[in-house]
Amino acid sequence: MLPIAVDAMGGDNAPAAIVEGSLRAAAESDVPVMLVGQPDALGALGHDLSGVEIFEASEVIAMDAEPGSSVRRMKDSSLVRAAEAVRDGNASAMLSAGNTGAAMAAALLRMGRIKGVSRPAIATPIPTPSGPPTILLDAGANADCQPEWLVQFGQLGAVYGRVGCGIERPRVGLLSIGEEETKGNALVKEAHPLLADFDWGRIGAEFIGNVEGRDVMTSDVDVIVADGFTGNVVLKTLEGGIKAVIAALLDAFGSSPEAAEAAEKLLPTLEPLYRRFDADSIGSAMLLGVKGVCLISHGSSSADAMMNGVVQGAALVETDLVTHLAAAVAPD
Amino acid sequence: MLPIAVDAMGGDNAPAAIVEGSLRAAAESDVPVMLVGQPDALGALGHDLSGVEIFEASEVIAMDAEPGSSVRRMKDSSLVRAAEAVRDGNASAMLSAGNTGAAMAAALLRMGRIKGVSRPAIATPIPTPSGPPTILLDAGANADCQPEWLVQFGQLGAVYGRVGCGIERPRVGLLSIGEEETKGNALVKEAHPLLADFDWGRIGAEFIGNVEGRDVMTSDVDVIVADGFTGNVVLKTLEGGIKAVIAALLDAFGSSPEAAEAAEKLLPTLEPLYRRFDADSIGSAMLLGVKGVCLISHGSSSADAMMNGVVQGAALVETDLVTHLAAAVAPD
Numbered sequence: 001m002l003p004i005a006v007d008a009m010g011g012d013n014a015p016a017a018i019v020e021g022s023l024r025a026a027a028e029s030d031v032p033v034m035l036v037g038q039p040d041a042l043g044a045l046g047h048d049l050s051g052v053e054i055f056e057a058s059e060v061i062a063m064d065a066e067p068g069s070s071v072r073r074m075k076d077s078s079l080v081r082a083a084e085a086v087r088d089g090n091a092s093a094m095l096s097a098g099n100t101g102a103a104m105a106a107a108l109l110r111m112g113r114i115k116g117v118s119r120p121a122i123a124t125p126i127p128t129p130s131g132p133p134t135i136l137l138d139a140g141a142n143a144d145c146q147p148e149w150l151v152q153f154g155q156l157g158a159v160y161g162r163v164g165c166g167i168e169r170p171r172v173g174l175l176s177i178g179e180e181e182t183k184g185n186a187l188v189k190e191a192h193p194l195l196a197d198f199d200w201g202r203i204g205a206e207f208i209g210n211v212e213g214r215d216v217m218t219s220d221v222d223v224i225v226a227d228g229f230t231g232n233v234v235l236k237t238l239e240g241g242i243k244a245v246i247a248a249l250l251d252a253f254g255s256s257p258e259a260a261e262a263a264e265k266l267l268p269t270l271e272p273l274y275r276r277f278d279a280d281s282i283g284s285a286m287l288l289g290v291k292g293v294c295l296i297s298h299g300s301s302s303a304d305a306m307m308n309g310v311v312q313g314a315a316l317v318e319t320d321l322v323t324h325l326a327a328a329v330a331p332d
Numbered sequence: 333m334l335p336i337a338v339d340a341m342g343g344d345n346a347p348a349a350i351v352e353g354s355l356r357a358a359a360e361s362d363v364p365v366m367l368v369g370q371p372d373a374l375g376a377l378g379h380d381l382s383g384v385e386i387f388e389a390s391e392v393i394a395m396d397a398e399p400g401s402s403v404r405r406m407k408d409s410s411l412v413r414a415a416e417a418v419r420d421g422n423a424s425a426m427l428s429a430g431n432t433g434a435a436m437a438a439a440l441l442r443m444g445r446i447k448g449v450s451r452p453a454i455a456t457p458i459p460t461p462s463g464p465p466t467i468l469l470d471a472g473a474n475a476d477c478q479p480e481w482l483v484q485f486g487q488l489g490a491v492y493g494r495v496g497c498g499i500e501r502p503r504v505g506l507l508s509i510g511e512e513e514t515k516g517n518a519l520v521k522e523a524h525p526l527l528a529d530f531d532w533g534r535i536g537a538e539f540i541g542n543v544e545g546r547d548v549m550t551s552d553v554d555v556i557v558a559d560g561f562t563g564n565v566v567l568k569t570l571e572g573g574i575k576a577v578i579a580a581l582l583d584a585f586g587s588s589p590e591a592a593e594a595a596e597k598l599l600p601t602l603e604p605l606y607r608r609f610d611a612d613s614i615g616s617a618m619l620l621g622v623k624g625v626c627l628i629s630h631g632s633s634s635a636d637a638m639m640n641g642v643v644q645g646a647a648l649v650e651t652d653l654v655t656h657l658a659a660a661v662a663p664d
Contacts, residue, residue, distance in 0.1 A: 129580040129583070140509060143509060143515075143518075144517045177472060177560075177561055177565060184561065185476045185559070212568050212572075213566065213567065213571070214568040214572030215572065217572050217576040218576065227517070228509075229508075229516065229520075230561070230565055233507060233566060234545065234566070236545030237548050237570060237573075238569060240544075241569075241570045241574060244461050244550065245574055245578075245609060246577075248605050248608070249602075249605065251461070252598070252605050253601070259597070259598055259601045262594040262595070263598060265591070266584070266594045266595060266598070269588070270581075273580050276580070277580070
């Protein structure tokens with residue numbers, strides 16, 4: 001397998017956590033890794049880098065930089081070079097915990113769109129109490145959408161779910177404010193019949209109609225389709241909501257010596273739960289619709305998260321996901 | 333004070349929980365109550381109803397009935413009669429745990445809009461880990477919105493926050509997908525400058541720009557403005573997310589005798605937390621912009637929730653909220 005190109009300079013904890021996680025993925029899972037970034041900064045971390053490839057890139061796109069102009073201007077940035085490595089056949093996938101918009105723009109501009117794809121979309125895994133995560137897309141690539149794009153998001157998400165995540169027959173739902181097909185805003189009401197008309201069996205999936213916000217964190221649906229504005233709001237609302245509940249819990253646990261002692265005993269039980277719901281643990285988002293595997297990790301990604309991302313990227317490459325996506329959106 | 337007209341027939345637990353909660357509010361808080369519904373059904377519950385007024389209404393609008401046509405057709409329904417009681421000066425407020433859309437339609441059609449209000453909006457309190465709830469509006473009345481409506485939602489929400497909820501100088505935020513004013517979908521990008529241009533000082537509030545999903549459950553903002561589609565999705569997403577986390581916690585607590593024992597000791601600490609985040613405890617939503625106080629409770633409202641709703645309604649009536657709302661939206 002060609003190496004996974006990791007943007008070593010992107011992320012709140014870059015380059016330290018990025019490099020550490022990548023090296024661990026290379027060592028423990030035998031995944032070939034290409035670190036893209038400034039050799040001096042990478043070398044200064046003091047790791048033995050002999051087991052990974054280094055791809056020099058002199059510039060770094062800041063986390064809060066304007067995505068489009070940064071990607072156009074900073075041609076020697078780690079993000080742009082990582083995308084080029086995939087385009088040029090030097091890497092099999094790219095992974096970044098950096099500026100999400102810039103990662104998207106770099107992938108889109110350098111790799112290009114899969115033929116037939118109107119707009120690539122970000123597919124984000126949302127944890128559920130049990131079972132596999134729900135796939136939410138678009139989680140932020142396209143703030144304003146056409147009804148037809150939502151159908152394609154559903155197709156891309158279904159194939160990603162089936163081929164990339166091993167869901168046997170993904171159930172695709174349209175995010176709305178009521179289960180009836182007459183419920184929703186204008187976009188959703190126009191998209192519903194288009195989604196209902198598509199032959200989901202052809203891509204090994206099914207359309208289950210509208211779903212609601214309360215279904216997002218359940219196992220009642222596998223792929224949730226939304227415009228990128230609503231999807232991004234949902235994602236961040238859940239992140240904030242879960243964080244608030246966990247913070248309140250920890251507060252309560254520390255409220256008295258008795259509570260602390262009892263909580264201590266619960267730790268082994270609560271830790272896996274925490275890991276399941278923690279934003280940092282739930283896997284990377286994937287930009288679906290570009291000609292290559294592009295994984296986008298949370299900005300706050302730890303070394304663990306990066307290691308998981310590299311392994312996840314390699315697994316996706318092995319499924320030949322992009323070929324399957326292309327087949328799904330190809331005109332009949 | 334004129335009585336609070338309670339739709340005794342609306343809600344998953346109607347009429348039993350509705351009547352029980354209303355009677356307790358009347359007894360414990362000395363709030364005058366008018367139960368609107370079928371006298372036979374109310375009498376059959378076996379309570380002493382001598383302390384409250386009974387307003388006969390022969391019909392019941394089902395929880396899943398189509399709102400507009402039900403309200404038009406079922407003129408003797410408890411919901412329509414409750415709204416009429418307010419309109420006719422026989423009640424000071426209405427409260428229903430029934431069909432939300434129908435409650436909205438009944439209030440709108442019978443009470444009418446406050447002069448100058450384009451579209452009434454549902455303001456829903458969202459719990460935060462500490463401090464008062466955040467007020468989210470529109471939480472579902474208007475799936476498709478004009479930018480100007482969002483400005484008015486902000487005005488209505490700010491006055492509700494200051495006068496109705498006692499927030500000294502409400503901070504109003506526009507829900508978007510980035511803090512910069514250039515971030516958002518077309519609606520939000522058009523609404524932002526309109527919100528920024530309004531003289532918030534005139535109504536004792538301030539505009540703090542865009543906020544994101546992750547701010548919803550924090551104390552960083554008091555009033556969150558959104559179109560009714562996004563607002564409703566946010567509300568239901570949080571309900572579902574918190575429910576999922578709590579269910580997973582309870583599962584973990586029951587996973588072994590040791591865990592159960594430790595959890596038992598934490599109960600006194602966790603119970604107030606549970607009450608804070610439980611959908612049933614966080615207060616009723618208010619339909620802002622109609623000529624009267626109209627509170628809408630969660631369909632699953634318990635007797636406790638209804639008691640709180642009645643007391644909340646009486647408190648709002650005493651603030652003369654509707655007059656303040658009318659002053660805020662009046663043309664300069």
